Amino acid sequence: MSDAAAYIKKDKRITDNQVDTLAGYLYWLSILGSFIAGGISDRIGRHSTIMWTGGFFSIGTLLMGLAYNNALITVGRIVNQVSIGSALAIAPVYIAEISPDSSRGSLTSLPEVAINFGTLFGYLCNYFISKLKSRRHFLVGLGAISPFLVTIGVFTMPESPRWLVMQGRSGDANDILERTYNSQHEASRRLAEIEEAVGNMQRTGRGVWRELWLHRSPFVWHMIICVLGINIIQQALGIDIILLYSNRIFEKAGVTSSNEKLFWTIIVHIVKATFFLIATGYLDKVGRKKLLLGSISATTVMLAALGICLNIISDANNIIGDANKSHEEHNWAVAYCIPLLLLYVASVSSGVGPIASVYSAEIFPLRLRAQGYAVGIIANQVTGLALSTIFLKDYHATTAVFSFMVCGFFAFAFVYFIMPETEGRALEDIWKLFVEYFVRRSTAGERERQRDIGAVEAAAMELQRNVEAMEAGTRSTAGDIELQRNTEAAEAAARVDTEASP
Template structure:
C-alpha cells in the first residue's frame, strides 16, 4: 500500500518518485519532561500566594467575630499583604541576580514559613498584622521569581504552556485555602482561623525542600560566566541538541559574551547586580523598552483592576448580598468558585501555545465584560427588591462562575506569561519585579477599599465599574500588545518599539523570516524552528 501511494505521488512518467511523507508538515517536538518538572517545582512558590488569598476570604469571617474588629480593619487585614509584598518583589530582582533564581525561591519559602507561624499564633490584631507583613514579603519574592525562572528554563515551543504554571498553582492554592476554610469551620471560633492561617507553613516547607532538586536558570548561569553549567542545563531542558546550541548562542549574545568563547567559565562584565538597569528601564529607555514597559505594566494593572480579587477575596460577602446567608453555604459556594477557577486555568495551559497569547487574551476579557455586566445587573436587582428572587440569585451565581472561568482561561495566566517573556535578558528580573509591584499595588488598593466602595456606590455599581475597566483593558490589549507566541526570548525586542504600528513590524518580520529561510518559509533567520509563529491582528 505504501509503495502504491509513493508511486501515485507523481503522475508524470520519468519524474522522480517522491514519497507522500516528504510533503507532511514537520512533527511537533514532544514536550520536554525535565523542563516540565523544573517549571512545576518553581511554580510551587505561587501556592503561597494562592493559599493566603483563598484562606483569608473565609478566615476573615471568624477573625472579625473573634477579635471584634470593624469592616475597615477587615479590609486592611485582607488587602495589606499585597502592599507588603511590594518589598519582596522590589528586592527579588536584585536578590535573584545576586544569589540566583533557585535560592531566591528557597529564601521566599523561608520568609513565608515564618509569616504563617506568626499569623497562626497571633493573639490580637496587631500581632496578626506583623505576621501579614512577614508573609507578604515572602509572597512578593515568590510572585516575581517563579515566572522568571520558568520562562528562562523553558524551550520556545512550550514556553506559554510552562510559564502558565505559576498561575495554575496560584489557583490550586486558592482552592486549597477554600477547602481549608470549609474543613476547619466547625472548630471553635478562636481556634479555627488560627489553624487556617498557620497551616500555610506546610507548603512553604515542601517548597523549600523540593526546589533544591532543580537546576539553576541557564540565563543566570551565563550572566555569571558559567557557560559549562548553562550548557548542561540547556541540554536537559531543550527539545534537541541543535535547539540547546541556538539557545546558548542567543543568551551569550544578549549577555555580551563573544560567540567564539566556549570555555566552561569565562569572565563577563558584571551587570547582573542591577547596575544601569534602572536607567535603561525608566530614565532613558529605547522605544522598544518603553513599549515593553507599557505593555507589561498595563497588563498587570488591568488584570487586577478588572475586579478579580474582589470576587476571590470577598466571595462570601458577595454571596451574602446575593441572598445566601448561611456561613456553611457561603463557604460551599466559595469552594465552587475555586474549583471552576482551577479547572479553567488547567484548560488554558494547553491553549496558550496553540491559540496564541493575544487571541486568548482578547476572548477572555470579552467574556469577563459580559459576566461582570450580568453580575452587576443581578446584584442591583436583588438590592432593590423587597423579596427573594431565585432567578436573580441564580444569575449572580452563574455570572460569578463564568467571570472566574473567563479570567482563568486568558487574563490570569497570560499576564504572567506575557510579562515574563517580553523583557530583554539584562532587564528581565527588574522589569518583572516592576510588573509584580504594579500588580500588587492595584490588588492591594482594590482589596483594601472594596467594602467601602460597595457601601458608597452599591455592590451592583461596583461591578459596573469593573465592567468599564475591563472594556478599557480590551481596547488597550487590542491596540498595543503584539503576539509573542513561538518567539525566542532574545528575539522579543524586535517585535516592540513601534507602539500602535506593531502590526506592520510583525508583517515585515514574518517576510524577513521567510526570506532568511532560503525560500522554504520555515526559517527564522537563525535556523531555529518556531512553533506557531502567527501574526494575529
C-alpha cells in the first residue's frame, strides 16, 4: 500500500487524509470478510470456503483490470478486500487442522510467508514495469493469475478431517489422516481423539458465539485473552504502520527520489519475507513462546534506537531549518536509520509476525476454532485501523516509534505471564493447557487465601493473648492497690490502739 498510496495520491490528486481514509475503508472490508468467514467455514467446510474465496478474489481482480469507470473499480476492490479478509481467517485454521503435530507451527505459518513473498513480488512488478502506459491494467491482470491458480489447486486439496468428523463423516476423515500421519495406527488413534473431542463439544448444546462470549468457561476466556493479546501485540509493535508509511522514514534518512524509495521498500520486504521464512523452521524446534519473547525484546531495542536517530534528525531540522545541512551535521544518525529499520523488520518477522496466526489457529477447541480465530483476525485489523487513525492524521515518525517501543515492554510481560507454550501438543490436547493453567491459578489463589486466613487467625490469637495479659495485669494492679489500702488501714488502726492504751 505504501507504493500504491504514492501513485493514487498523484494520479487522483488527493490529500494524505484522503489516502488514510482509503486505507481505513480497506481495513473495514477485510474485517467484514473475516467476520463472516468463520461461520461459513463451519457450515460448508474449510476447503470449500477457501475455494470460493479464491474464485471471488479472481472476479474482483478482473473487475478492477477491465473496468472502464471508477464505480466498477470500487466494486472490484470491495469484492477483493472481503475475499482477503475471508482467506486470512480460514487458511491458517485449515492448515492447522490438517497438519501433523510435529510440523503444525511451520506449516500454519506458510500463508503468512506466501503473503510476504506475494507482496514482494508486487513491489518488484511495480519497479520493473512502472514506465508502462497501461501499467494499472497490466498489473491487475497479473494479479488475477495467482488467485485463479489457487482456486484450481484447491480442487486437489482434501477437506479438513476435523470438520469431516463434525459432519459425521469419520470414514473420509480417516482416509485423510492416513495420508497425513506415518502409520495407520497413528491415524486411528488421532481419529479416536477427534471423535471424542467432537462428542464432548456437541453435548454443550450452545451456539459458538454464545459459548465464546455469553457462557464461556474460565479457560475459554483465557484463550480469548491470549488470541486478542497476541494479535493486538503484532499491530502494537507498529510493523504495518511503519511499513505503510516507510517512505516518510526514508525521507528522514535523506532518500528523496521515487525510484530510490521504491528500491528501499523492496529491500525492506525482502528482509521481511526472508525472516518470515527463516522463522518457520524454528517454530517447531524452539517453541512459540521463546521465539515470541526473543522477537519482542529485539524489536523493542530496535525501536528505541530508531526513535533516537529520528529524534536527532527532527531536532536538527527544526534548529537548522535546512534538511540538507542537518543531514550533513548528523551523518551518523541518517546513516543508521535505514539499517535500524531493516533490523526492526527482521526482529518482528522472526517471531511476532508468523506466530500470531499460528497460536490463534491452534489453541481453541474444534467447535470454537474457526470463529475464535476470526476474533483474533478482527482484533488485529481493528487495532491496525485504530493505530492508523491515531498516529497518521498528524504523523510524526519519532512519536510513533517511541509509542511502539513502550508497547514492547507490555507485550513482553503479557507473553511471559499469560501465554502457555503450545509447541508439540496435539490440537485436541491444547485446551488442557488452559485448564491446567486455571487450576494452578485457582490452587495458588486458594493457598494464598489460606495463608491470609492463617495470618489473620494468628494475629487474632496474638491480640487475644495481649488482651488477656492486659486484663491479668489490670487485676494484679487492682489487688496490689487493695492490699496497700488494707495494710494502711491496719497500720492506722494499730496506731490508734497504741495511742489509746495507758
